[in-house]
Amino acid sequence: MWGACSGGGVIAAALSFGLALMVFAASFGHISGVHFNPAVTTGVLIAGEMQSVMAILYVVMQLLGGKKNFFFFWI
Numbered sequence: 001m002w003g004a005c006s007g008g009g010v011i012a013a014a015l016s017f018g019l020a021l022m023v024f025a026a027s028f029g030h031i032s033g034v035h036f037n038p039a040v041t042t043g044v045l046i047a048g049e050m051q052s053v054m055a056i057l058y059v060v061m062q063l064l065g066g067k068k069n070f071f072f073f074w075i
Contacts, residue, residue, distance in 0.1 A: 021036075024036065032058075035058055035062070036062075037062060038058075038059045038062050038063065041055050041058045041059055041062065042055070042059075
């Protein structure tokens with residue numbers, strides 16, 4: 001098995017996940033505001049930086065995207 005988790009330990013896995021998330025944020029942040037999951041959207045809503053209607057739309061689209069990707073990779 002090759003990859004971040006093969007022999008590198010927890011630190012290498014954490015750093016590789018953080019690097020991947022940083023690349024996604026730099027690449028797609030201007031589109032979604034770096035809302036990659038509903039937890040981030042909920043936090044932004046609680047902080048008062050987003051209207052509730054937009055937060056609901058974001059969460060629905062995030063969940064639909066996750067469901068679509070699940071079936072895409074499952075098949």
